[in-house]
Amino acid sequence: MYRLVIVFLMILLVSCGSETLPKPKGYLSLNYPEKKYEKLKVERPYEFEVAKNAEVVSLPKNWLKVTYPDLKASVDITYRPVENNLKELLMEAEKLVFEHTIKAEQIASNNFENKKNKVYGTLYDITGNSASQVQFHVTDSAKHFLKASLFFYSKPNYDSVLPAVDYLKKDMIRMMETLNWRN
Template identity: 60%
Template sequence: MRSLIFFLGVFVFVSCDPQTQPKPSAYLSLEYPEKVYQKISILRPYSFEVLASSKLIDEQEDWLKIQYPALKASVSITYRKVDHNLGELLSEAEKLVFKHTLKADEIIYKDFSNAKKRVFGSIYEITGNAASQIQFHATDSTNHFIKGSLYFYTTPNYDSILPAVAYIEKDIFHLMETLEWND
């Protein structure tokens, strides 16, 4: 009986030792606005719909920047006229995607095709701590070529920005689905 009381006494004192556990870092919880789209109002050789709460920045040479101020992110759109150089434009776009392989865990590509609107392209999702998490390009194969890249204004930490990447990725798919060439 004494040994049982002794054992219980030792157990109580040993098990009650307060050890502090480090707490994991917390990340900011982002709130996402409701998805309402509108057609871009800036005159370009192309048009598409963007999130109404995003901000459009008019840039030179028919380029465009779509900013997401609340998410501290932007999608940069570059435009090039196709002049018997489609292979060069596609190669350049792919080089920019695969430039991220050093920091990327994986690069997943999805082809996009809308023959009715003459829009053909690819979307690349770059997982890991790369500088750009999504890149895409689209062309009509004869006259127009656009390339887009998603960037966040912060040091890449893929785990913490993943919800924002998923949110903007839906907008990029919508952009591709509504893309039209203005001939």
């Protein structure tokens, strides 16, 4: 019996050591192309700079689709002339943003103003598993109205697409900052 107690105590002492912890979750190492921009090569009532790694698809009504095949994403751009309907255009743009409140955790807005180029608008960050994580609309308040929305060609999973959202949001901000209206 004495030997059994000694063996038990030795096992107890040997087993006391550093605590075994689960391995930490790994993070994806995503590499995105370096940012390089060029002027939009499609004739529209507006112009801005787009990323060189993007493909621009011309659509009817002066609309565009700026696609990012490697990221399986696109920025859909709609254009509407202002014809005494600016209030309706603004309400429609905001309605499209706030339709995402069902899946969104938060919608944050940032006003944008470039007095020199007469570009005024709002950029929306939509966090959560919504269909579109970044949107903006801009206008000159007299002739032009443009709306842009970021979409991924997959089921929304905000945590997974967040690095790509951050990367593409910079391109969308660059579009707003370099936007010029053509008369």
